[in-house]
Amino acid sequence: RKEVEQDPGPFNVPEGATVAFNCTYSNSASQSFFWYRQDCRKEPKLLMSVYSSGNEDGRFTAQLNRASQYISLLIRDSKLSDSATYLCVVNSVRRALTFGSGTRLQVQP
Amino acid sequence: DGGITQSPKYLFRKEGQNVTLSCEQNLNHDAMYWYRQDPGQGLRLIYYSQIVNDFQKGDIAEGYSVSREKKESFPLTVTSAQKNPTAFYLCASSTIASGNTIYFGEGSWLTVV
Numbered sequence: 001r002k003e004v005e006q007d008p009g010p011f012n013v014p015e016g017a018t019v020a021f022n023c024t025y026s027n028s029a030s031q032s033f034f035w036y037r038q039d040c041r042k043e044p045k046l047l048m049s050v051y052s053s054g055n056e057d058g059r060f061t062a063q064l065n066r067a068s069q070y071i072s073l074l075i076r077d078s079k080l081s082d083s084a085t086y087l088c089v090v091n092s093v094r095r096a097l098t099f100g101s102g103t104r105l106q107v108q109p
Numbered sequence: 110d111g112g113i114t115q116s117p118k119y120l121f122r123k124e125g126q127n128v129t130l131s132c133e134q135n136l137n138h139d140a141m142y143w144y145r146q147d148p149g150q151g152l153r154l155i156y157y158s159q160i161v162n163d164f165q166k167g168d169i170a171e172g173y174s175v176s177r178e179k180k181e182s183f184p185l186t187v188t189s190a191q192k193n194p195t196a197f198y199l200c201a202s203s204t205i206a207s208g209n210t211i212y213f214g215e216g217s218w219l220t221v222v
Binding site for chain 1: 140142144150151152154157165167197199203209210211212213214215216
């Protein structure tokens with residue numbers, strides 16, 4: 001089983017739609033969780049950290065479910081500019097971060 | 110400006126040659142990392158270093174070598190032993206003060222010709 005698993009997508013949604021991604025992780029001792037955004041042929045950039053109580057940043061909401069070992073990202077009112085690959089990131093036993101393979105989102109006009 | 114600088118951005122290597130990718134950061138971060146990304150795939154950890162003069166293998170260290178002689182520098186050598194080196198290489202750094210958030214350089218594209 002992979003340490004971090006994501007649905008690769010693509011998720012094709014119209015502008016203005018709400019879309020949600022889930023990510024599961026295998027290491028129950030993981031402490032740090034993040035969502036990164038990666039545009040084609042670019043480096044990943046931090047979108048948001050994920051806190052135990054859940055957190056929101058504008059149109060983006062991240063949640064953590066420790067019991068089921070998954071994190072989620074909700075994007076409301078999707079924009080064309082949200083089209084990208086979203087990477088789930090979890091700290092590993094090595095104290096280095098492990099990346100999921102990413103979920104591709106395509107927002108259509 | 111503070112950040113992570115990788116060079117070169119594009120590099121072509123002949124089979125059998127070693128090449129070294131540079132990574133410099135002026136963020137005063139303690140930890141540095143090298144990841145590899147293949148087309149349509151996620152990031153895989155090659156090597157990481159938590160402090161100067163110390164580094165650990167990641168998931169795919171075979172065919173690669175690193176050094177950490179200075180806090181701000183973490184070069185990666187892709188040796189001839191790496192059989193399929195064509196990929197996008199990403200250097201990153203982090204510090205406990207930033208909650209271990211990883212920040213990336215712009216990456217280096219390596220192609221074997």
